[in-house]
Amino acid sequence: MVSRSMQELNERIHxxxxxxxxxxxRQPKVxxxxxxxxGGSLEAEIDSAITIPYGDIPHFPEATVTSHAGQLVCGxxxxxxxxxxxxxxxxYEGHSMQEITFPVRVMRELGADLLVVSxxxxxxxxxxxxxxxxxxxxHINLIGDNPxxxxxxxxxxxxxxxxxxxxxxxxxxxxxxxxxxEGISCxxxxxxxVAGPNLETRAEYRFLRTIxxxxxxxxxxxxxxxxxxxxxxxxxxxxVTDMCLPDALTPVNLDEIIEAANMAAPxxxxxxxxxxxxx
Numbered sequence: 414m415v416s417r418s419m420q421e422l423n424e425r426i427h428x429x430x431x432x433x434x435x436x437x438x439r440q441p442k443v444x445x446x447x448x449x450x451x452g453g454s455l456e457a458e459i460d461s462a463i464t465i466p467y468g469d470i471p472h473f474p475e476a477t478v479t480s481h482a483g484q485l486v487c488g489x490x491x492x493x494x495x496x497x498x499x500x501x502x503x504x505y506e507g508h509s510m511q512e513i514t515f516p517v518r519v520m521r522e523l524g525a526d527l528l529v530v531s532x533x534x535x536x537x538x539x540x541x542x543x544x545x546x547x548x549x550x551x552h553i554n555l556i557g558d559n560p561x562x563x564x565x566x567x568x569x570x571x572x573x574x575x576x577x578x579x580x581x582x583x584x585x586x587x588x589x590x591x592x593x594x595e596g597i598s599c600x601x602x603x604x605x606x607v608a609g610p611n612l613e614t615r616a617e618y619r620f621l622r623t624i625x626x627x628x629x630x631x632x633x634x635x636x637x638x639x640x641x642x643x644x645x646x647x648x649x650x651x652x653v654t655d656m657c658l659p660d661a662l663t664p665v666n667l668d669e670i671i672e673a674a675n676m677a678a679p680x681x682x683x684x685x686x687x688x689x690x691x692x
Contacts, residue, residue: 444520445497448532459488476500491689505610510560514639549649570642602627606634652677
């Protein structure tokens with residue numbers, strides 16, 4: 414038997430999807446999530462672009478973080494029908510895990526079978542530098558919560574989704590090949606998600622590196638967990654916006670992080686654009 418809360422979630426997903434369909438009647442192949450500083454001019458690159466503010470979509474939370482436009486951009490990109498989030502939601506904003514991941518459910522309901530997720534991140538790996546892209550090959554969840562906690566609705570996905578490959582390894586390899594061909598500095602790495610909003614201490618950075626993380630951020634993992642639950646293939650690409658080396662740590666300036674993300678955004682869009690062309 415489906416619980417009342419699960420039934421309500423299904424109804425909210427359908428209502429949000431219908432609101433989007435009332436303004437845009439295409440079926441997306443790909444869903445895209447653009448993180449801090451990584452949205453920008455994407456709308457100008459999309460053919461027949463339709464923008465829908467989050468406030469016009471039932472049950473969508475409000476994006477409150479600087480540089481997150483808070484709108485859905487729908488149209489054709491690289492010959493592929495996409496629906497892209499310019500701005501995402503974070504746990505530290507006070508949203509529940511279910512609210513953070515709700516747009517992924519809606520993308521799946523609209524017809525997407527692939528999710529491209531991006532974010533700004535800090536790097537503990539000394540081989541990386543600001544402006545580099547990192548293709549995520551695995552992740553560690555240290556947020557302290559999980560969007561799948563609670564009753565499970567088998568219509569949305571299995572009770573115990575497998576996570577041995579949350580990021581599609583064929584897409585990881587393809588993205589790395591594209592980066593090499595396009596002269597874009599790319600690495601393969603492990604992303605660790607923390608709750609935020611404070612940045613980490615020197616000791617925490619040492620710990621995160623010790624447990625196998627290359628980069629750290631405050632997003633991405635909840636959406637990927639739900640994508641895996643929903644059966645979506647996932648490509649994750651994050652942009653290094655600050656260095657988190659414990660023995661050379663300096664205070665971080667948000668404006669500098671956004672500036673670094675803005676500089677990385679064209680490379681990230683070019684990489685994803687070329688991956689979509691080759692799919």
